[in-house]
Amino acid sequence: MSRKKLQKLTDTLTKNCKHFNTFEVECLINLFYKLVGDVTERQGMVIGIDRNTFRNILHMTFGMTDDMIMDRVFRGFDKDNDGCINVSEWIYGLSVFLRGTLEEKMKYCFEVFDLNGDGFISKDEMFHMLKNSLLKQPSEEDPDEGIKDLVEITLKKMDHDHDGKLSFSDYEQSVREETLLLEAFGPCLPDPKSNVLREWSVFVTYTTKASAAYS
C-alpha cells in the first residue's frame, strides 16, 4: 500500500476514533495488513481478518479460550456482518476492546453476551455461557443442577425488573453497582492482569518510539 494511501486511511480512521492517536492508528493499520497478509487490494473484494485468524489472535494474545465467547467477540468486531473484519472495524473494535470507557465496554460486552441479538440475555443464554463454569462433581445427580442454580443466583443479582431475563438496563445498573460484573458471563475483554499492550510488543515499541520522537 502506498505511503500516501496509508496516510489518508490513518487520518480518516483517527478522526473516527477517540482512544488512539495517529501513531497508534498507523501502527494498528500496519499490524492489520501484516495479519491479513499480502493480498493486493482489488475492487469488490473485501480485505479483512477472517474468523479463524481473529480467533487465533484472541486466543494467543488475549488468552481467551471459550469458543462461543470468541465467536461472539468476532461478531462484535464485525459490525457489517460480512464474515471478516475490515480495517475500520479493526481499529474501532480495538479501541473499545483495549481502551473503551466503561459505557462502551458495557455495550460491547452486552452484545457479546446477548447470543441471539434480541436485546436480552435470557436464562438459556446464561445457561449456555455458564455451562462449563463449574467443576463437575461426580456426586451430583444432575450435573446441570449447579449451573441452573448459578443462573438463578445471577438473575437474582442482576435482574432488577424481575422479568426473568437481563435487559441492557438491568445489566448496566448491575455493572455500575459492581464493576466486577462487567464480564459476568465469561472473559471477553483483555485480562486486567496482563498489561495488554505488553504482548503487542510491536505495537508498544512503535507507539512509544513515535511519541518519544514527537514530544
Place this chain on the structure above:
Amino acid sequence: MGEALTKSAQWTAAGHGTRTLEITPLNEVILKEIMMFVESFIYKYPQEAKYVFVEPLEWKTNLDPSAFESGYIVSETTVKSEEVDESGQPLLFLSVPHIKIRNFGQLSRLLLIAKDTKLKEAQACIEANRDPVAKILGLDYNTVKEDTSTVNILDKITKDEDSESEMKMKIAMLLRQLDVHLLNHCLKHISLQISLNPTSVKNDIELLKNFSGKGEQTVLESIDYTSDYEFSNGCRAPPWRQIHGEICYVLVKPHDVETLCITCSAEGVFLNGGKTDDEGEIDYERKGELYKDLVTFLKEKSAKFSENMSKQGIKFRNAQKKEKEEPTNELPEKEEAAPVQKAITLEKNQINFGKSQMTKRLEPSLNWKATVDFKDRNLLRDPQVEKHRGKPERSGPPVLCGRAQLARKSTEKTEEIVSESSSESEEDEEPSDHRQEANADLPSEYWQIQKVVKYLKGGNQTATVIALCSMKDFNLAQETCQLAIRDVGGLEVLINLLDTDEVKCKIGSLKILMEISHNPQIRRNIVDLGGLPIMVNILDSPHKSLKCLAAETIANVAKFRRARRAVRHHGGITKLVALLDCGKSSAEPAQPSLYDARDVDVARCGALALWSCSRSYANKEAIRKAGGIPLLARLLKTSHENMLIPVVGTLQECASEENYRAAIKAERIIEDLVKNLNSTNEQLQEHCAMAIYQCAEDEETRDLVRLHGGLKPLASLLNNTDNKERLAAVTGAIWKCSMSKENVTKFREYKAIETLVELLTDQPEEVLVNVVGALGECCQEYENRVLVRKCGGIQPLVKLLVGTNQALLVNVTKAVGACAVEPESMMTIDRLDGVRLLWSLLKNPHPEVKASAAWALCPCIQNAKDSGEMVRSFVGGLELVVNLLKSDNKEVLASVCAAITNIAKDQENLAVITDHGVVPLLSKLANTNNDKLRHHLAEAISCCCMWGRNRVAFGEYKAVAPLVRYLKSNDPSVHRATAQALYQLSEEADNCITMHENGAVKLLLHMVGSPDQDLQEAAAGCISNIRRLALATEKARYT
C-alpha cells in the same frame, strides 16, 4: 522413674490408699536398678547430688540411729546430718522410725549405711513416696502427667535460665534416663516371661471353647467371658483395669473343680477374687500364682483338664499353631500401636524419651491412656486441621463443634499470653467465640452462603466472580453471615483466591474479607489461615484498587497483636508506608484501567492500615524507620477528612514515642494539627486533640500550639460535652498545654477555667483525670485559684478525693494542694474534711498517690487554722507519716519530709513524731544523692532539731557528716536548707566537731558570700557556733 514405677512395677492392689510393692522378680530388678542409680549418683554427679529436693522423701525406716556414724549428729532417737541446706535444716533427719532425706548425697549414704537392708529401705522409700520425681523436682517436673509437663519445664527453662532450674533439668534428664533404663529392663523381663496380648488370649479362649462342653471327652465344661463387650483394642477389661495390663476375665468351669474366675493380663494368667455375688463385680485382687498362659494355668488347676488335654492335645496344639501362623495376630497389634505413635509424634518439641517401644509392649494398659491423650490432642487441634482441609461439611454434628470451639478458645488464650512483648492495652483481644448455639436453628442465610461457597470452590473464574458478587449481597455486617462464611469453609477459599493471579477474583474476595474482618473472630481466623502475608504481598500489585482493598483489609485485621506482628514480619510496614507516597509516581497511566483507584485512596488506605498497625510499639518504630513521618506530614496538608482521620490517628498513636514527638515538632506537624482542630469532623478533632495531648509534654510544642492559635479551639471544644472521647482528648490537650504559664493566661481569657470547673461533675473518669489535671496546673496561679474557688470548684475537687482511680487521685491531690495555698480555699477544704481525706490517701498502695497526697498536705498544714490541733486530731496520722519514711520511693520520701517539716512546726506534734522515732529515720535517709530529697530532708531535720535532745540524736545517728556534703551540691535550694539544718545542729558541741572534721567551715564560708540572705544568715550562724566552741575550748585549755 515415675513412668516405670507407675506402669511396670507390680503393685499389690488396685484399691486406694497405701499400696505395697509385691515381691516379684521384676520389682526386685527395678529396685536394684534404682539403688544402683542412687548409690552411684554421688560419684557420678557430685554437683547434682547436692541439689536439695523440693520436698523431702519420707518413709518409715528400720534403721537404728546407732548405725549412723561420722557426719551425723546422733542421739538416742534422732539422727541429723551435719550437711545442711541454706536455711540450716539438716538434709537427713531421722526420728525413729520416720526418716526424711532431702538430697541425693544423703540418699546414697543412707543406702551405704543400710548395707544388707538397703533393698528393704529402697522398697519402703518407693512405697511411701509414690511420686518421687514430683517430690524431688517439684510438681512441674512430675513425669506421670508428662504430656504437658515437659512442655512446661521447657518453658520454664527458657524463661528463667538460672542455675537452679538448669540443675533441676539436668536431674530431670537423669531421672528420665533411669526411667527409660528401667522400662527397658522391665521390657526384657516381661518378654522373657510371657507375651500375652488380647489376640492370643482371644484365640486361646476361642479354641478352648471349641473343645468344651458336656461330656467326658471335652477338656472343660464351659469357658466364658465375664463381659460381652469388647473394646476396639481387643480387651474386655474395663479401661481402668486395662491400665494394669489386664485384658479380660474368664469364668472357667472345669469338670473336676469349682468355677474359676480368671484374669488374663499382659503379664500372664492368674486366679482373681471371683465374682462378688451381689453386683456381679469382679474382685480384681490376685489370689494365686501367675502363669504364662491359660492352658498352663488350667493344667495346674484341673487334673481332668490336664488329662483330657493330653488326649486332645495334638488336635489342640495343631489348631493353636495354625492360628499363630495366620497374620491375624499382627494386625490388631499394629493398629493399636498406631495411635500411640501418633500421640507421641504429636508431642512436638518434646524430648522423646523413647518410650514408644515400651508402650507397644504393655499394650492394654498404656493404650487406653494414650488413646485418650490422643483424643484430647485431636480435640485441640481439630479446628485448625479441619480448617486447612477446608471441608464443606463443617456443619457436622453441632455439639462437637461447640467442643472444638471450647478447645480452640483455650489454645487461643495461651497463644495470646506468649504472643508479643509489647504491652499496650488490647481492647479487642478477648477471643469471645460465640458460634451459633449448638441446637439453635441455623438461619436461612447459612444455607444460602453454603451454596454460594460451593460455587466459589468449584467454579471457574466466571462462576467465582458471580459467586463473589452474590456473596457480597448478603448482609456482611451481620455476625451470622460472617460466621456462616467461616463455618462453611468460605474463609479458606477467599484467602486462597488471593493467591491466584485472577485480578477480578482477588478484588471480589478482598471486598468480602474487608467487610467480614470487622468481626474479631474472623480476624483471628484470617491470621490463622495465613491471610496476612498474602495481603501484604498484594500491596505490591500494580493495580491500585487491589492495593487499596488489601490495605483496608489489613487495617481491619491488624486490630490485635499477633496480626500486627505478622504484618511487620512480612515486611508489610514498609509497603504500607510506600502507599502513602502518592504524589511521587504522578505519572498516571494514560487510560485508567477499570479496576484502578485514585492515588489519594491508596494513600488513605495505607494510612488506615498503618493506624491499626501503629498500636504495637515495634510497628511504630518500623513506620518511622521506613520514613513514614514526612509522608504522613505531607498527607496532613490535604483537606480530605477521610484521609486526615487515619493520618492523624496514626500520628496520635505514635506520639507516645519520644522519637515521634521530636519528629512531629521538626516536621511542623503541630500547625496542621491545630488547623484541623477547627474541622467539623468530631473524630478528626478528637485525634488532633489527642495528638496535641501526647506531644504537649514538651514545652516548645506547647508554645507552638499557642502560637498557631490552637488554644482557642481547644477552649471552645470544651463546651460540647456530648462526645466523651473527644472531650477526654480535648481536656487532655488543655491539661498538658496549661503547663505553660502563657497558655494558662490564654485559657483564662477564653473562660476555659470556668468551663473546666463545670466539668468536674458527671463526667467519666478519663475526662475527670484531665480536667482535674488542668485545674491543678491552672491553680498554680493566684488569679485562677480565686477563680476556681469562686466558681465553686473546691467542693467537687474534695469530693473526688474519695475515688480509686490512681491517675485521678494524683491529679486531684495536686489540685487540692494547689488550692490549699489560698487561706480562704483552705477553710473550705477543712470544712469539707479534705485534709482527713488527703491524709488517708497516704495509705494508698500507689507511691505516686502517696507522694502527691503528702505534697498536698504541706500547704494544708501551713494554711489551716489551728493546724497543730487539726493534725493531732487524726488518730494514728502522725505515726503513719513517720512510717512512710521507710518507703523506698524517692518522691514519697521527699514529699513526706516536706510534710514533716510542716508538722514539726508545732511543738506538740514534733514531740509526738519524735516519740515515733522520726530522728533515726531521717538520719538514715541522709546518705542520698537526690537533690530534691536532700532539700526537703535538710528542712525536715532543721525543723526537728527544735525538740528535746533531737540535735544530739541527729549527731548520734550520724546525720551530720552527710549533711555537710550536701553543701557541695549544685542546687542552691539544697544549700539553703542544709545551711539552716547545720545551723540548728551546730547548737550542739559534738555536732560542731563533726562538721569541722568534715570540712564544713570552708564550705560555709563560701556560702556566706551568697546573695541569698537566708543562706547567708544560716551559714554565718553556723560558723559562729563552731567558732564559739573553738574559742571556748581554747579558753578552757589555758585556764
